[in-house]
Amino acid sequence: MVRVPRPVPGCDIKSLPLRPDEAYLLSRIDGVVSERELSLITGLSQAEVTTALDRLFVLGAVDFNEPTAPVSRRAHPSVAPSSGATSTRGTEGPSSRTFEGGFRAGPSSRRFEGTVDAPPASRRSFEPLADLPPPTRRSIELSAERRSGADTGVEPPPATRRAIDLTVEQPRIVDPELEEPVDLDHAKKKRVLELYDALDERNHYELLGVSIDADKKQIKSAYWVLAPEFHPDKYFRKKLGTYKQRIEAIFDRLTLAHDVLTSKQRRAEYDTYLEQTRRNRTMAALLEHDPADIPAVVAAAEDAPGNGPPTLPGRLVGTKLASTPIRRTVADAGGTSPAPATPPTPTNDPFRRYDSTRNEARRLQLDRYVLAAKVALERKDLAAAANAYRLAVALAPEDDALARKAVEIQQQAAAELAEGFLRQAEYEASQGRWSEAAMSFANVCKARGDDPRPHERVAFCTLKTGQNNRRAIDFARRAVKLSPGVGEYRLTLARAYMAAGLETSARVEMERAAELSPNDARIREAIAQLRAQMKKPDGADPEK
Structure with missing residues (x-):
């Protein structure tokens, strides 16, 4: 039998303890869709739909229409062929799709006026809700635990044949690239x-x-x-x-x-490039003002083998602050030795004891950061030294000398990092890796904002990629603004304008480049090539 659930009018759904799947199923019930069709629409298995409908019925959210037998595509048993007719195929006898009483005039050809005797009530037919006991909290919890597979001590009902046969397969995600019809498995x-x-x-x-x-x-x-x-x-x-x-x-x-x-030579160059890339990445991470980098500098002062000086790690590692005692003082690293700590005067005031202990811990941390910075300078690790000085300044913001030293080391580290990115970018450009080279040259520009060369290189490499002409124009303009008398920078800006379709602006920059470099054969040849590309059959100018 096919059950057709229908919502109960006037039922306050918000007050019912519905699970997400039950609420979703309830939203698809309209009094027309059958139980089996609900399984196909929602993607739930037949057993899940049946269980949810039973619970919704007990909660008073749905009711069921009179159960009806599924209509067969063959002739209904109640329609018997006329006597003497041996076959209805090709004769004027009743068709296998006709029913007693004829079709009802309506939009659907499946509706008919003839009545079908209702079958006897099945086990899933229920009496009115008033004759059933109201659901208890325990019954609802048992139903939820049974659904989740928990051991409730109550044996679940056996799976029905209908639930096994009509299990709907969940839709799978299809990758369009893997589904492309090609001669590959x-x-x-x-x-x-x-x-x-x-x-x-x-x-x-x-x-x-x-x-x-x-x-x-x-x-x-x-x-x-x-x-x-x-x-x-x-x-x-x-x-x-x-x-x-x-x-x-x-x-x-x-x-x-x-x-x-x-190749021995090319491999050596490539290995140098890989090492430079690794160093640039490490230095950039240390120079980032991110609180997550603090444990790395703290660990530097604690990474001391034996009684030797503490060393700074080459990569970021996390460790707890002041987990080992300080084995060296600032004076051991070449600095001035701080005055020995005077033991606190015994006192019965707990607040004074707390302040004294806190100040002593702060001083020890400051000494550790200063020591780590000086050891890093001895190892020529400017990035780690700059990070350590930054942390020390955070603990002693009133120390002007320490703040000036931190700014000085920070500038030196940024300059060293820019030089490393420049070497990385030049190798990438020599290998035709234009996208990576443009990014590396852009990192150089961060530290050398007044240097026109890396800005021009960013524009040139970006044009080689054939993407983001707006970015190429911006960097080329910056290079021309910093050095307006260099013809090469004017030529790069003309190329950027040409790529963006701004031919009038490109012509202006080419003329200026020719005036600035009249004896440069390479620039004259490049200008001639650009002018040849600009020639149109109709002589039209895109900007006019």
């Missing part, structure tokens, strides 16, 4: 996508799957294992779609990694 698609997405995150060693101290033979072996898998000739005459560009990019990157790491 699912595993191959997934491998190509994962490796392609990781190209910008992995260095040459990680891409080939070798250690940083691998020899030339190991590098070649790793390459010849991976290269045939992504060689374009392997996919000749195959339908690849968007996977074609991904596979070619992977193969090109594998080949580049092999060529760099098997």
Whole structure:
């Protein structure tokens, strides 16, 4: 039998103890949709819908229409063929879709006027709600625990055949890239996508799957294992779609990694670049004024092997403040020795004892930070020293000499970091990695705001990427503003205007560049190329 639930008029739903799935199911009940259709609409299994409807019925939220037997597509048993008719196919006898009483004139052809005898009440047919005992809190809790699978001591009812047969499969999330119709199996698609997405995150060693101290033979072996898998000739005459560009990019990157790491000179340059990148990342993290960096500087003063001077960590580590006693004084690191602490005078005032203990702890922390900064300076670790001085100034803001020293070291550290980013950017630009080079040159600009060269390089590398012309114009304008008499900067600004479609502005900058550098053959050739690109068949100017 098919039950059709319907909401009970006047029922205060907000006062009922409904679970989220029951409230969602109740929102889909309109007195027309059957129990089985509710399972298909909501995505719940038939057993879950049945359990929820039973509880909603007990709570008085829903009622059920008279149960009806499902209508078969075959002839109804109550309609018998006329005597003498052996078949209704191709004759004027009653059709298998007709019913006694004929169809009712209405919008749906499935409705009919003939009545069907209601079957006997099933176990799921209920009497009016008034004849049933009201639900108790214990019955509601048992129902919730039974649904969650908890052991309630009450044996749950066995699963019905209908609940097993009509379980609705949950919809799965489809990745459009994996579903692209190409001549690759699912595993191959997934491998190509994962490796392609990781190209910008992995260095040459990680891409080939070798250690940083691998020899030339190991590098070649790793390459010849991976290269045939992504060689374009392997996919000749195959339908690849968007996977074609991904596979070619992977193969090109594998080949580049092999060529760099098997060349002694190029590998040395690449290793220097990796080390510089690591140092830049560490220094940038230490110079960030983030409270999360405080444990790193505190740990620097405590990282002392034996009785030697404390050392600063090369990376951020967390440790508790003042977890070990100070083994050296500030005087040991080259500073002035503070006056020995005078033991506090015994007193019975608890507030004085508290203030004395707190001031002593503050002084010990200040000494530790100053000591860590001086040891870092001895090791030429300007970033760690600047961070330690910053923490010391926070503990002693009234010390002007300490504040001036902190500002001085901070400026030196920023200059060193800018130089490191400059070396990183130049290597990236030499390898044609324009997007990464533009970001590194932009980091140089943060510390060298009055240097026009890195600003021009940001604009140049950004134009090479073919993206964000607005950013290229801004940095090129800044370079021209800082050095208006340099023709190269004018030429870069003209290129940026040209890429943005501002040809009139581009012509003005080209003329100024030609005036500033009349004897520079490279600039004259670049200007000629730009003018050739500007020529239009109709001679129209986009800005006019």
